[in-house]
Structure formats: C-alpha cells, structure tokens
Amino acid sequence: MVFLSRIADLIDALASRHRLLPWLIAYLMLLPLPFIMSTFFNSYLIDLANRSCLFILLAVGLNIVKGFCGQVTVGHIGLYAIGAVTSAVLSLEPGGFGGALGFGLPVWVSIPIAVLVTAFAGLIVGLPSVRLEGAYLALATLGLGESVRIFIAVTPALGSSTGLMMIPAPSIGSFVFDSFTSYYYLVMTAALVGIYFSFSILRSATGRAFQAIREDTIAASVNGINVIKYKLLAFVLSAIYAGLAGALFAHMPPGYLHHNNFTVIEMVTLLLMVVLGGIGNVWGGVIGAIVVTIAYDQTKDLVVYFMDRPIVIQPLVFGLSMVLLVLFMPRGIGGWFEGVLRNRRFIKRSEEKLGGTARNS
Amino acid sequence: MALLETRNLSKSFGGLQAIDKVSLKVEPNTVHGLIGPNGSGKSTFFNLLTGVYQPDEGSQISFNGIDITSSPAHTIAELGLARTFQLLRLYGELSVLDNVMVGYHPHTKYGPLAPLINGAEVRRQDKAVREEMEELLEFIGLAEHAEIPAAELSGGQRRLLALGRAIAMRPKMLLLDEPGAGLSPVNVDNLMSTIMTLKKRYNLTIIVVEHILKVVMSTCDTISVLDHGQKISEGTPEFVKGDSAVVEAYLGREMADEDIRAAMDA
Numbered sequence: 001m002v003f004l005s006r007i008a009d010l011i012d013a014l015a016s017r018h019r020l021l022p023w024l025i026a027y028l029m030l031l032p033l034p035f036i037m038s039t040f041f042n043s044y045l046i047d048l049a050n051r052s053c054l055f056i057l058l059a060v061g062l063n064i065v066k067g068f069c070g071q072v073t074v075g076h077i078g079l080y081a082i083g084a085v086t087s088a089v090l091s092l093e094p095g096g097f098g099g100a101l102g103f104g105l106p107v108w109v110s111i112p113i114a115v116l117v118t119a120f121a122g123l124i125v126g127l128p129s130v131r132l133e134g135a136y137l138a139l140a141t142l143g144l145g146e147s148v149r150i151f152i153a154v155t156p157a158l159g160s161s162t163g164l165m166m167i168p169a170p171s172i173g174s175f176v177f178d179s180f181t182s183y184y185y186l187v188m189t190a191a192l193v194g195i196y197f198s199f200s201i202l203r204s205a206t207g208r209a210f211q212a213i214r215e216d217t218i219a220a221s222v223n224g225i226n227v228i229k230y231k232l233l234a235f236v237l238s239a240i241y242a243g244l245a246g247a248l249f250a251h252m253p254p255g256y257l258h259h260n261n262f263t264v265i266e267m268v269t270l271l272l273m274v275v276l277g278g279i280g281n282v283w284g285g286v287i288g289a290i291v292v293t294i295a296y297d298q299t300k301d302l303v304v305y306f307m308d309r310p311i312v313i314q315p316l317v318f319g320l321s322m323v324l325l326v327l328f329m330p331r332g333i334g335g336w337f338e339g340v341l342r343n344r345r346f347i348k349r350s351e352e353k354l355g356g357t358a359r360n361s
Numbered sequence: 362m363a364l365l366e367t368r369n370l371s372k373s374f375g376g377l378q379a380i381d382k383v384s385l386k387v388e389p390n391t392v393h394g395l396i397g398p399n400g401s402g403k404s405t406f407f408n409l410l411t412g413v414y415q416p417d418e419g420s421q422i423s424f425n426g427i428d429i430t431s432s433p434a435h436t437i438a439e440l441g442l443a444r445t446f447q448l449l450r451l452y453g454e455l456s457v458l459d460n461v462m463v464g465y466h467p468h469t470k471y472g473p474l475a476p477l478i479n480g481a482e483v484r485r486q487d488k489a490v491r492e493e494m495e496e497l498l499e500f501i502g503l504a505e506h507a508e509i510p511a512a513e514l515s516g517g518q519r520r521l522l523a524l525g526r527a528i529a530m531r532p533k534m535l536l537l538d539e540p541g542a543g544l545s546p547v548n549v550d551n552l553m554s555t556i557m558t559l560k561k562r563y564n565l566t567i568i569v570v571e572h573i574l575k576v577v578m579s580t581c582d583t584i585s586v587l588d589h590g591q592k593i594s595e596g597t598p599e600f601v602k603g604d605s606a607v608v609e610a611y612l613g614r615e616m617a618d619e620d621i622r623a624a625m626d627a
Contacts, residue, residue, distance in 0.1 A: 197477055204476035204483045205462075205469040208455070212463045215452035222411050224438035224467030224530060233473055280454075345508070 004337060005344055023196060030188055034181040046180040050252060052293040053187035054245045059273040059285040060191075060198045061241020065126075067280035068207055069234035070214025072138040074267055075125045078145030079239045081262035082121045083246025085158050087114035088167045088257050091250075100164055101157040107170040107251055114250075115243040121148075122239020126232045146264065153259040163258035167250050178253055187248055194241055198282050201237065210234055214280075265315065269296055272322050277332050284334020364389045364534055364566050365410070365442075368421040372409055372590075379405045380416075381590040387534070387583075392560070392567045394581035394598070396574065398611060401587040403570045404447060407536050411444050412437045425533060439467045443532035447539045447570075449523045453512035457503055460511050460522055461494045464529030494529060501525045501555065517548050521555070528559055535560075537569040541576055549573060553580055578602065586610065 014021045037045040062076050090110035092102035105113075128140035152158045169178040170186065177183050201207045209230045212220035221227045250257055269292060277288025299317055303310045329336065363386040372380040380402045387393045395403050408414040410422060412434035422430045429437050443464075452460050469486075476483050498504040501521050506514060511522055520540060527535055540556065541549035553576055560567055571577045577584060578598045586594040586601060588610040594601055601607055 200476040200480050200483070204487065205466060205471065206473045206476055208459055208463050209466060209473070211455055211459070212452050212466075215454060216450045218413055218434075219446065219450035219452070220463070221434035222413065222438055222444055223463055223526070224435050225463075226433075226435045230473065342508075 005341060008341055023192065027189075027192055030192070031185075033188075034184050038181070043180055046184055048294065048297055050180060050184055050187050051297075052290050053184075053191040054249050054252075055270070055273060055289040055293050056191040056286050057187075057194045057241050057245035057248075058270055059277065059289040060194050060282060061238040061245070062270060062274055063238075063277075063280065063282060063285045064198060064201065064210070064241070065234040065238040066274060067285070068202060068210035068214065069231060070210075071126075071129050071231060071234060072134055073125065073129075073141040073235070073238075074138045074271070075141035075143075075145030075148075076238065076242055076270060077262050077264075077267040078148035079118050079122055079125065079242035080246040080249070080266075081145075081148050081152060081259070083114045083118040083243035084250040084257055084261075085152055085164070085246075086117045086243075087111050087247035088164045088250040089158065090114065091168050092164065092166070093168075099156045100159055107168055111170070111244070111247040111251075114247040115240055118239045118243025118246065119236050122235045122237075122242070123232055125239070126235025129231045129235065130228050142264075142267075145267065149259050149262045152262070159257060159259070161259075163256055164250075165256055167255035167257065169253065169255060170251055177251075178255075180253060183252055187252070190244060190248060194244070195282060195286060202282065206230070206233070211280075268322070269318065272318060272325075275322065275325055275332055278334025278336070278338070279332065281332065281334025281338060284332050284337075287333055362426065363387055364425055365568075366423050367410070370406070370409060370420045370422060371417040372405055372414060372420075373417060378590050380409060383587070383590070383592045385585055385592065385595075387566060387568060389533075389566050390564065391582040392569060392580055394577040394584035395568055395570045395587065396572075396577055396584060396601075397587035401610075402590040403587055404538060405590075406587065407444060407538055407568075407570065410437075410536060411442060435467075438530060441531070441533035442536070443527040443530040443534070444536035445523045445527050445538055445540060447542060449519055451511040451519060451522060451526070454510055456508050457498065457511055457514065457522055458491070458494060458507040461497060461525050461529040462490060464526040465490055465494060465531075467530055497525055497529060501528075501559075516543055517552075520544065520552060524552075524556065524559070528563060531563070532565065534566045534568070537567060537571075539570055539572060541571060541573050549576060556580075 011022045014025065033049060034046045037043065037049070058076065058080060062073070065071050065073055087107075087110045089101045090103045090105045090113055091107050092100060093104050094102040125141055125144050129137055132140055153160060158164070169176050169183075171177060175182070177186050209220065209225045212223060212225055213227055213230055217227055249261075273288035273292045274285055275288070276292060277284030277286065296314075296318075299314045302313050302317065304313055305311070325332070365385070365387040367383060367385045370380055370383045370385075371378070383406065395406065397403055405414065409416050412429070412432055416422065416430060420430055421428065424437070424440055424442055427440060429440065452463060455463070471479070471483055471486060495504060495507060498507055501524065503518060503521055503525065506518065511519065514522060524540065537556070540552055544552060556567070557580065559565065569577065569581065581598055583596065584598055584601045585592055586604075586607045593606045593610055594604040596604070
C-alpha cells in the first residue's frame, strides 16, 4: 500500500516536470518486455501480453460507456467482433477459403475503415439507451451483441463455423508485424495511446458530462447537458476502442478468427475486468484487464474429476469471483486505491495546516 | 417586460390535473415566492418550467422573450434558467469542484470531441474555468472541501453546493425548490442571506418554493399561491397574508382568523 502510493507520488512529481513524462517512461519501461519474457520465461507469455493489451483497449473503452457514463451495456463484445471481422474481410484476398469474402485492401486501410464501421455500430447499440435504463438496457444490448456473433456464425462469407484464415499481417515497408514480439509493439502502443485518450476524455467537460449523466440524469439535463447526445457519444467512443481492438485482434498472428472468440463468456470476462478494476476507474480497468487475462489463461485447463468425469470449472471460478467482488469490493481495486490516495492527501494537508505536529502522533 | 411568463400552463398525469391553467408573470430582478399546501403542484410547476416534464396542449411558457414551451431541458438551461431540486440531486461521487464545473457546462467553449483533437486547448480552458469555480466555492464557503466527493458533505453544505452548482450556470433566473428544507432556523437565515447576496452579485431573478412562510414573507417581492394545481391568489406578501382564499387553502374554512395570523407569523 505504501509502495503503491510512493509510486503515485513519483508519477505526480514526474508529471509536474512535463505532462507526458510519466507516459514516456512507462512506454520505455514496456519496450524490453518481450525480450525479458522470451529470455527468462517463454515466448508464449508474449502472446499473453498481446492479448492483455487488446483486452486493456476493450476494458478502457467499455469503461467510458459503463464507468464514466453509467450505461449498462453487455453488447460490447459484439462491437469487438464487428471490428475484427470487418478488418479481416476487407484485407483478405478475394476468393479465399470456404467462400469467405475478401477485398484485398491494405491492412492500414482496412483497420481505420473497421474502426469507423464499429463506431457506427456503436451508435446503433447505443440507441436503446435513449429509452431504456439498467437491466432493460443490458438485455437490449446483449441481444444486439449476441446477434452479431450468430450472424457471423451462420454466414459463410464472414467465416461461419470454419472461421476466417490467413488474415494478412500489417507491415511497414518490408517489416512485417507477423511475430508475437513485433505485434507486441503494435498493440502495446495502441493500448497506451488508448489509456491516454481515455484520461483526456475523463478530464474534460465531456468526461464531466458523462459522469453527471451517470450520477443523476435529470440533474444533468437541467445543467444544460444534452443527455441523448452525450449517451450516444459515449457509446460511439467506446465502440471506437472496441473496433480498434477487434481489428488488431484480427491481424494478430496466427491471423485466424472464429466466432467462438466473441461469446457471452468473453463478454462476462470483459465485465469482470471492469468490475475488478473498479467501475469508472481507468487504471483499475487496465489492472483488471491484465489480471483477468492471465487468470483466464491459467484456469483454462483447470479440471476437477467428479465420479471419474472431468469437469471444467473455469466458468464456475469466474462466476464466483464476480459475485464475491460485487459483494465485498464493489468499487474494485481502483476504487480502493483511490480511497487510499485521498486519505493520504487529506492527512498530508491536515499535517501542513498543523505545522507537522500530527506527524509524530 | 416580464422575464418569465406562463400562459394557461397545464399538466395532467392520467386523471390527475397537477397544474391547471396557471398564468404567471415574473419581472426581472425580483424575488417571486411560490407557496401552497403539500401536493398543490409547486414542484410540478418547476419541472414544467425547466423542461423536466412536457406541458399539455394549449400551454405556453416564454423566458426572456423566447418560447420554451416544448424545449428540452438542456436548451432551457442554456438560455439561462437554472434550478435547484428539493432532494438536491447532487453528483454524489464527483468532487465538490467537479459538481460546480458540471454546472458551468452550458458555457463550455470547446466541442465534445475536443479532448481527442485539441488537448492543449481543453486544458487551457479548463484551467481558467477551475480558477473561476474555485472562486465561487470560496464565496459560498466550500473551498476547503473542493476535493472531497459531494456525498460526504454535511446536510447544510450540500444545500450550499446545490446552490453553487446552479449559480455556476450563470443563470438569468434561478428557481429554488425548498432551499431551507431540513435546516435549523439559524441555518435557514444564513442560507437566505447567502441567496440574497448571490442575487445582488449575479443580478438574478428568483422564484422560490418554500414551506417556511416566515422566509417567504420576508424575502419575496410578490407571491403566488397554488392549491390543487390552480393559482388561487397572487400579490404582495401583505396582500396574500390577508387573502381569505389562501387562508382557507392552508387551514380550512373553520379556522379562526387569529390562529391563521399566528401560523403565518410562526
């Protein structure tokens, strides 16, 4: 705890030199990660890090609509699927396996188009929020998200049950991002930029408007906030994150997409990340994404034997941890840490007022 | 010219006529009181003025010469009509400073996408707004608590913050829905004097709903009385005090005259 708040103080001190200094240092510290992993552990961990980065993008994006703006959406994974399939199909060569569509566009063109398409889809997912709230909104968005997956699963042009294969990797000149290590730099950069912009949104009138809507919609509208406009904007912004994550996922080695990557289980995992991290807390979402991705990976093969029959207990473990979290840590890691920081700041200020007399007591 | 004018303002919920053809004029730079027994439609009246509810057919509301009858709440707010709520409706998890900064929202000069496109400009403008809002908090006496969540304030401080958030909107007119509810008599007096100072400082026109008749009688220039959604009396505090229709609405027909005077002065 003390260690964490030391780090927070250090970041504050760095940020007072230059606003971007902590970000630069974080980036530099993350650069050698693949080499450390492949040297001391194994290169599978790099793939895990890449997937963590994608889930960071997803969680940070979901946090905008759910955490900042308070709209309960369970269709986010559908947007992720739209981003992935759109970019894959646009970049595949025409006449691929199993009747899959292909337009042969360069990857650097297909990704932005996929992001735009997903942003538009986000607008559609957001439309029910104009009339619905809470659990009703969750159901409506769940339906939309799940229908995306089912649509992909039954459409041969989008891969159906065999999935999309041989999705090209992005490249700059002759350098191709086709290995775990090279792709790491792509997704890590994207994740860091995503986090940065999430903070930019939070610390602006836009972010305050989102939070006002979350706290009290009627008060927000009376304060001059166009509630419908800002709700839809939150959905579109989070869809941009999901679209980018999806597109990056599609081109990630081994360049294979299957609709099983976009099920309700994935959605619940994503929700767990945001809840564990602390709803509305950006860093919480990031920590949640990393912790849950690793936990998900490690418990994948967790099997217990009941009457000599193997039972996969991962869904049980995840469901249980979700329930326990909501019961005992409703504001997540981020909310807890924010409380610690606030108390420290309060003590510091009181100490300054008392001229340091409180320090020894 | 009246700053706010309603004509035949009506609102029914199913079979209940909550507001029945109320016509009202409020002149600039005055304090107008709105009183009436519980359930007489005072809060509904505010909700109609601020666009939280849509009025029925045939109603008309104009504010500062602009027809706002069917305008959405945020448009009305942008025109300079601010309000507080009986139950405050503060943004509990946001800091005190952020609460008033949300109040400033209608005057934000950058677009909603500016944080993604032009971060430097957002930071520059927000810094200026923050300084201005800190000054406002200083003025209403909440500067010390700027960083803590609004939910952690005491009852009296919350009422002040609700007022501050409305003032941050730089309104032309301020609607106060029971500003003194739940406060001790001393605190009510302090709050009313704060309100009157704010009125002078920001050139406000005020409509106030209040149950504490003493407060209404001493601060208002004119008073309207609602009962069962209808305006039953209107005039100076002296006139309203003596109006038999008002007395009847509050206390019933049987009550003796002296008792009524005593109740009004209490």
